[in-house]
Amino acid sequence: MTIKTSIPESELLSAGHLACQGCGATLAMRYALKGLGKETVLVTPACCWTILAGPAPRLSVGVPLLHCPFATAAATASGLKAGLVAKGDEKTQVVVWAGDGGTFDIGLQALSGAADRNEDILYVCYDNEAYMNTGIQRSGGTPQKAWTMTTQGKGGSERPKKDLDSILEAHHIPYIATVTPGYPEDMVRKFKKARGIKGFRFIRVLSPCPPGWKHDSSDTVDLSKLAVQTGSFALYEIEDGAFRLSMKTPKRKAVGEYLKRQGRFRHLTEKDIVEMQEVVDAAWKRYESRS
Amino acid sequence: MRKVLMGNHAAAVGVKLARTDVVSAYPITPQTQIIEMLNDLGESGQFTGRFIKVESEHSAMAACLGSATVGARSFTATSSQGLAYMHEMLHWVSGARLPIVMVDVNRAMGAPWILWTDQTDSLSQRDTGWMQFYCSSNQEILDSVLMAYRVAEQVLIPAMVVYDGFTLSHTYEPVDVPDQKLVDEFLPKLENAYALRPDTAEAFSALPSPKEYYRLKARLDHDMTRALGVFEEAGKRFEEIFGRRYRLIEPYRCEDADTILVVSGAPASTAQAAVDDLRKQGCRAGLLKMRAFRPFPAEALRDFVRPGTRLAVVDRNYSQGHHGIFCEEIKSALFPLKSRPEVYGFIAGLGGGDITPELLKEIWKEADEGRADASTANWMEDAR
Structure with missing residues (x-):
C-alpha cells in the first residue's frame, strides 16, 4: 500500500550532512526546504548548522548558504534581501536558519530590529533548547528544570523558558508559526504558506537533540510528537495578530510521558512533574481563550 | 559644479x-x-x-x-x-x-x-x-x-x-x-x-x-x-x-628640509600654514602628509626619507604605554634602512583639542632642536 502525502518528494538536503544520529534540526531542515523549494538563500549564524552544512567547499543543502557571525543573522539577511532587490531580484526567498542561542539570546537585538522594520525575510529558529553546538549550555530557550552543562544543580534550570513567540508578536509582524518535524505535513504546509507572505515571518521549530536532551537517537520523532500530544509544545499560527491552534488536543497526554523519556529531566521528582503539568495547563488555558 | x-x-x-x-x-x-x-x-x-x-x-x-x-x-x-x-x-x-x-x-x-x-x-x-x-x-x-x-x-x-x-x-x-x-x-x-x-x-x-x-x-x-x-x-x-591627484603620501616643501612634520587628517592642512610660517622665519621646514594608513606606504616612505632629515610625527591618537600609532608604524617601516633618520613622536589634540599652527611650530622646533625624546611619546598640550 502506498500512502499519498502532501510532502513533496524532491530533496534539497543531501545525505552527506554531518549531523548526529537522530538530529531533529536535520529533519527540520529537510522539511523546511521541501516547503520552501529552490530560489531560496539561507543565512546561518553560529549554531549546529554551521557544522552540518559542511566544511568548505562542501554544502549539504541544495540552495546557497551564507554563514554570518552569531549576533547578526537577521541583519545580514536584511542586507542580503536589500542587495538582491537592488540587483532586480524580487523573488528569491531569504531565510535565516538559526538556533535558539542565536535567536533567544545573542541575536535577539538584530531579530527585533529586522522584525520592527518588517523586512521581507523568513526567520526560522530551530529550537533545541540549549547551546548544543558548544556542548549543551543553558540558553533563553531552555525549559525550566532542564539539566544542561551550566544548570547542573539539583533542580536544573531555574528560570522558565523565554516566551519568544510573544516577543515576536509584539512586533506586529504578519506571520508567526510553530512547527516540529514529528508533524511533517503541518511543517511543510506552514513553510509553503510563509513563503507566500510578504514581510517579516517567524517560524520556531522544536528540534529534539539526542545528545542534549539525553534521549535515544531513535526517539526523536516520538519525542517531537509527544511534545505536541502532551501539550508541552503547541502548534499554532498567528496571522496578522489572529491566533489559531493548528491541532486541538482536548485530551492531552500527561506531561510526564514526554519528560520521562529525556535524560535531561531524569532528576525530576513527582512533585516537579506535577508543577510542570500545571505550567502546561495554564499555557493551554491561554491558547484556548485565544482560539 | x-x-x-x-x-x-x-x-x-x-x-x-x-x-x-x-x-x-x-x-x-x-x-x-x-x-x-x-x-x-x-x-x-x-x-x-x-x-x-x-x-x-x-x-x-x-x-x-x-x-x-x-x-x-x-x-x-x-x-x-x-x-x-x-x-x-x-x-x-x-x-x-x-x-x-x-x-x-x-x-x-x-x-x-x-x-x-x-x-x-x-x-x-x-x-x-x-x-x-x-x-x-x-x-x-x-x-x-x-x-x-x-x-x-x-x-x-x-x-x-x-x-x-x-x-x-x-x-x-x-x-x-x-x-x-x-x-x-x-x-x-x-x-x-x-x-x-x-x-x-x-x-x-x-x-x-x-x-x-x-x-x-x-x-x-x-x-x-x-x-x-x-x-x-x-x-x-x-x-x-x-584634474586632482591623490597619492599615498604627499610631501610639501620637503626638498631641502632639516625637519619634516608628519601629519594626517585635517591638521595636515593646518601644518601647511605652519610650514609656510617657519619658512618665512628662515627655518628649513617641510611637511609629509600621510593619506594611506592601510595599506601602509612603507616603501614610499623609505624612498622619501633622508638619514640627516628629522621626522616630527604628530599623532592625534595613542597606543597607551607606547607611542602614537602613526609614529609606531613609521618607525617600523624605516627600521630596515641602514641609516635611518631621527624620528620624534608627539601626541597632540586628543579628544578634539585644537592642533594650531603655533602648536605645530612648537612641535617642529622641539624636533628640529633635538629637545624632544626620541625614545618615547612626547605629550604636547597646547597651552593657549
Whole structure:
C-alpha cells in the first residue's frame, strides 16, 4: 500500500550532512526546504548548522548558504534581501536558519530590529533548547528544570523558558508559526504558506537533540510528537495578530510521558512533574481563550 | 559644479555619485548628517539605493555583509563607539573579501564621554584587514569615497574613508562636485565574479582547513600590499578625469628640509600654514602628509626619507604605554634602512583639542632642536 502525502518528494538536503544520529534540526531542515523549494538563500549564524552544512567547499543543502557571525543573522539577511532587490531580484526567498542561542539570546537585538522594520525575510529558529553546538549550555530557550552543562544543580534550570513567540508578536509582524518535524505535513504546509507572505515571518521549530536532551537517537520523532500530544509544545499560527491552534488536543497526554523519556529531566521528582503539568495547563488555558 | 558643502555632506554626495546600491546605518555624532542627507536624497528620488535603518552599528555592518555578498555596492558610516561596536564585523567582511566602503568620522573613545575628534577609534581597527584613507579637506572626502570604491572593488578589500569629527565633518568648504557621467567613467558598475548567485548552491565563509585559512590570510595580505599600486593607478586615472591627484603620501616643501612634520587628517592642512610660517622665519621646514594608513606606504616612505632629515610625527591618537600609532608604524617601516633618520613622536589634540599652527611650530622646533625624546611619546598640550 502506498500512502499519498502532501510532502513533496524532491530533496534539497543531501545525505552527506554531518549531523548526529537522530538530529531533529536535520529533519527540520529537510522539511523546511521541501516547503520552501529552490530560489531560496539561507543565512546561518553560529549554531549546529554551521557544522552540518559542511566544511568548505562542501554544502549539504541544495540552495546557497551564507554563514554570518552569531549576533547578526537577521541583519545580514536584511542586507542580503536589500542587495538582491537592488540587483532586480524580487523573488528569491531569504531565510535565516538559526538556533535558539542565536535567536533567544545573542541575536535577539538584530531579530527585533529586522522584525520592527518588517523586512521581507523568513526567520526560522530551530529550537533545541540549549547551546548544543558548544556542548549543551543553558540558553533563553531552555525549559525550566532542564539539566544542561551550566544548570547542573539539583533542580536544573531555574528560570522558565523565554516566551519568544510573544516577543515576536509584539512586533506586529504578519506571520508567526510553530512547527516540529514529528508533524511533517503541518511543517511543510506552514513553510509553503510563509513563503507566500510578504514581510517579516517567524517560524520556531522544536528540534529534539539526542545528545542534549539525553534521549535515544531513535526517539526523536516520538519525542517531537509527544511534545505536541502532551501539550508541552503547541502548534499554532498567528496571522496578522489572529491566533489559531493548528491541532486541538482536548485530551492531552500527561506531561510526564514526554519528560520521562529525556535524560535531561531524569532528576525530576513527582512533585516537579506535577508543577510542570500545571505550567502546561495554564499555557493551554491561554491558547484556548485565544482560539 | 562648485558647491559649499560640510564634510559630512561631501561624503553623502560621494556615496550618491558612486551609485551605491545599499546603505545601512545607525546614527552617531558626528557622522549622522551623512545618513540624514542620504535619507533625504532618497526621499526626493535623487538617490535610488536601498536604505536600511538598522538598530545598531553591529547590524549596520552585518547588513553590508549581506548586501555586498550578493554583489551590491554597499556603504555605511559611523564614529567612535559605533566603530568599536562593529569590530567583530570588520574582521568578518575583510575575511569574506567584500569591497564595502565605510566613512569613519573620527571621534575620541570613551570613557569618559567625549564628542570631539581623535583618531584612536579608526586606528584601533588597524588589524581588521580594512584599508584606511585619511582626508584633510572636504574635497578630499568626496573624492576619497570614489577612490575607495574603485580600489576596494579592484582588490576585494573593504575600505574606510576617515576624517576629523567637527573640524571637517561640520565645517563648510567649497567642493567641486563632479559630473555624474565622469564619475561613471571612473567608477564602473560593480561586477563581482565571486558574488552569491541564488541559483547556485554554494556556501560562503564555511569552515576551511588550517592550511586553507592560512592561504586565505596570506592572499589577503598580498592583495592589501598590491592595493598600494592599485591606489596609485586609481590616483592617476582620477587626475586624468577630474584634474586632482591623490597619492599615498604627499610631501610639501620637503626638498631641502632639516625637519619634516608628519601629519594626517585635517591638521595636515593646518601644518601647511605652519610650514609656510617657519619658512618665512628662515627655518628649513617641510611637511609629509600621510593619506594611506592601510595599506601602509612603507616603501614610499623609505624612498622619501633622508638619514640627516628629522621626522616630527604628530599623532592625534595613542597606543597607551607606547607611542602614537602613526609614529609606531613609521618607525617600523624605516627600521630596515641602514641609516635611518631621527624620528620624534608627539601626541597632540586628543579628544578634539585644537592642533594650531603655533602648536605645530612648537612641535617642529622641539624636533628640529633635538629637545624632544626620541625614545618615547612626547605629550604636547597646547597651552593657549
